Amino acid sequence: MVKEALGFNILRAKVVTFKYQTVENMSVVKEKIIQEIESIQDEEMLNNIHHVLQNIYSKKSIIILNDEQKVKIAQAEKDYLEGRFYTTDTLFEEIING
Structure with a gap:
C-alpha cells in the first residue's frame, strides 16, 4: 500500500x-x-x-485569395453572366449520349 x-x-x-x-x-x-x-x-x-x-x-x-485566384473568379463570373456555362443536365446528356 x-x-x-x-x-x-x-x-x-x-x-x-x-x-x-x-x-x-x-x-x-x-x-x-x-x-x-x-x-x-x-x-x-x-x-x-x-x-x-x-x-x-x-x-x-x-478565405484569403491571391491575385491569380481573384482573376480566375472574376473571369468565371463574367463567363456566367455572358451565358458561357453548362447546366448539370446538359453535361449529363453529353456524357450519356456522347
Whole structure:
C-alpha cells in the first residue's frame, strides 16, 4: 500500500512537472511569436497574419485569395453572366449520349 501510494505520488509529481514544462514552453513560444511579429515591417504580411488569427478564433471561414485566384473568379463570373456555362443536365446528356 505504501509502495502504491509512493508510486502514485511520483507519477503525480511527473505530471505536475510536465504541465509546468508545457506552460513554460508555451510562454517561450508565445514570446518568440511576439518578437517575430514585432520585427515585421511589411504591412501586407501583418494584415495577412491578422486575418489568419481572426480566422482561427472566428466561426466564419475567411478565405484569403491571391491575385491569380481573384482573376480566375472574376473571369468565371463574367463567363456566367455572358451565358458561357453548362447546366448539370446538359453535361449529363453529353456524357450519356456522347
